[in-house]
Amino acid sequence: MCGIIGIENNEDAMVLTAAGLLTLQHRGEESVGITLSGKDKMKTFKYMGLVSKIFDDEILLKKLPATTAIGHVRYTTSSKSSLTNAQPFQITCIHGNISVAHNGNITNFNEIKEMLLRKGAIFSHTSDTEILLHLMAMAKGDELTDIIASSIRKLDGAFSLVILRDKTLIGVRDKNGFRPLVLGKIGNSYILSSETPAIEVMGGKYVRDIEPGEIIVIENGEIKRSFIYEISKKKNTCIFEQVYFARPDSTMFGHTVKEARIKMGEYLALQMKDIKADIVMPVPDTGYCAAIGFSRVSNILFENGLVRNYYVGRSFIKPMQNLRDLIARFKLRPIKEVINGKEIVLIDDSIVRGTTSRRLVNILKEAGARRIHFALSCPPIINSCYYGIDTPSRSNLIAANNSIEEIRKYLDIDTLTFLTLENLIKACSFDDKKNIEEDNNFCTACFTGKYPTKIPNNICKEG
Ligand code: AMP
Numbered sequence: 001m002c003g004i005i006g007i008e009n010n011e012d013a014m015v016l017t018a019a020g021l022l023t024l025q026h027r028g029e030e031s032v033g034i035t036l037s038g039k040d041k042m043k044t045f046k047y048m049g050l051v052s053k054i055f056d057d058e059i060l061l062k063k064l065p066a067t068t069a070i071g072h073v074r075y076t077t078s079s080k081s082s083l084t085n086a087q088p089f090q091i092t093c094i095h096g097n098i099s100v101a102h103n104g105n106i107t108n109f110n111e112i113k114e115m116l117l118r119k120g121a122i123f124s125h126t127s128d129t130e131i132l133l134h135l136m137a138m139a140k141g142d143e144l145t146d147i148i149a150s151s152i153r154k155l156d157g158a159f160s161l162v163i164l165r166d167k168t169l170i171g172v173r174d175k176n177g178f179r180p181l182v183l184g185k186i187g188n189s190y191i192l193s194s195e196t197p198a199i200e201v202m203g204g205k206y207v208r209d210i211e212p213g214e215i216i217v218i219e220n221g222e223i224k225r226s227f228i229y230e231i232s233k234k235k236n237t238c239i240f241e242q243v244y245f246a247r248p249d250s251t252m253f254g255h256t257v258k259e260a261r262i263k264m265g266e267y268l269a270l271q272m273k274d275i276k277a278d279i280v281m282p283v284p285d286t287g288y289c290a291a292i293g294f295s296r297v298s299n300i301l302f303e304n305g306l307v308r309n310y311y312v313g314r315s316f317i318k319p320m321q322n323l324r325d326l327i328a329r330f331k332l333r334p335i336k337e338v339i340n341g342k343e344i345v346l347i348d349d350s351i352v353r354g355t356t357s358r359r360l361v362n363i364l365k366e367a368g369a370r371r372i373h374f375a376l377s378c379p380p381i382i383n384s385c386y387y388g389i390d391t392p393s394r395s396n397l398i399a400a401n402n403s404i405e406e407i408r409k410y411l412d413i414d415t416l417t418f419l420t421l422e423n424l425i426k427a428c429s430f431d432d433k434k435n436i437e438e439d440n441n442f443c444t445a446c447f448t449g450k451y452p453t454k455i456p457n458n459i460c461k462e463g
Helices: 013-023 051-056 109-118 130-138 144-152 196-201 240-245 257-271 287-298 321-331 355-366 404-411 421-429
Strands: 002-007 031-037 043-048 068-074 089-093 096-103 160-165 168-173 182-186 189-193 205-209 214-219 222-227 279-282 306-308 332-334 343-348 371-376 415-418
Touching (some): 002 096, 013 196, 096 130, 196 205, 279 287, 287 343, 355 404
Parallel strands (some): 343 371
Antiparallel strands (some): 002 189, 031 068, 089 096, 160 168
16 A cells, blocks of 8 residues: 655656645555656655655755656555655666655565575565565666566566656556556656546646556656566456545546445445435545445435544554554544434445444444444455555454354444445446456455465465
């Protein structure tokens, strides 16, 4: 879970990159980094915390003349949260000055690291991204695309990358297309970004998605594209981006994520057509769109009975378990007048550990809720993600270890409904007739256990 951005051939590269990163802040709040290149030598600046930290750094602000830049916001999924592991990673090697920002998880990291250590490589980070820099530094040849492609072919797993080599900007997406990466344009400059809203905020226009397995090299406003692998019809884009992670104003597969989430709510309402309730209420913020869709189809009144404190950040986003409790307690507050005496359909995107939902149910009951029907806009999460979404180990996934009825009892609610996988795929495909077997767009491993790549035995999930 990270956000990446890059811009080439633009006098305002630094400010635009910072603006883009602010728009991707939801993809990671732990650290932020930016690499600048232009008249001066390439330089990287990194900070723990929010993107706004960039604007406190007078030295960085004096570097405004940069014409090419990449940036990264980080949420740790596979290594320590620290300034050393903050990205982009910049190195100098035989192929020039190179800086890399990565979103995803390289699943054969341990195996490649072992091989590199034997060859004498020295590691200064614990992040999986560092192995790519070693592979690129050791790659033979002069052609930039060959150097990148030969390194990438050794990697398994999920990686959307923006890379800077001196003033050249490069974008890469793994062959499954797990994590998003889009291309935009502003004037004579190209932009690469995890999500489309960052391009729009920068004043640019969305051009297209980077294809799975594609490398694009951008120099002086010109693009060269090539493919690392033969193009496959089957993509494995993470469906959970649409359920939870991406911004609702992001465009994915030709529609906004908001529209997909509304559809999820509509299908949930069809699944729950026998339920009568006074109000349908979202868990802010990801539940909003699905609750609108639910209300439209069921004709149950949409109400907002929970107020979110926006200064806390996503409760999960801080990886320290001991702080999660505290954060969650003041993150959502109930509006008693809305809730008291009501039979409620409560809509959230997902149940992971179950702790947030249980706390939420308590809050609603204390505020006087009469009956609670809890509905989730995705199926039960029964498998960990090894491709960049922060899900805990299977032992901590409530649905991996309990039946739906057991979860309902644990949450102490009246009914519990998960969106079926079929309906989720229909919602994200905008195709009412789509069936699971025909789907060739999505990775659904967290719900099905069908991982599109080999998962090594020694890969472990924390927490
Ligand atoms: P839990 O208490 O573990 O069941 O948390 C469920 C809540 O966490 C839901 O409200 C989701 O919006 C949110 N959530 C789900 N997946 C993630 C994730 N990977 N990172 C952060 N938050 C998440």
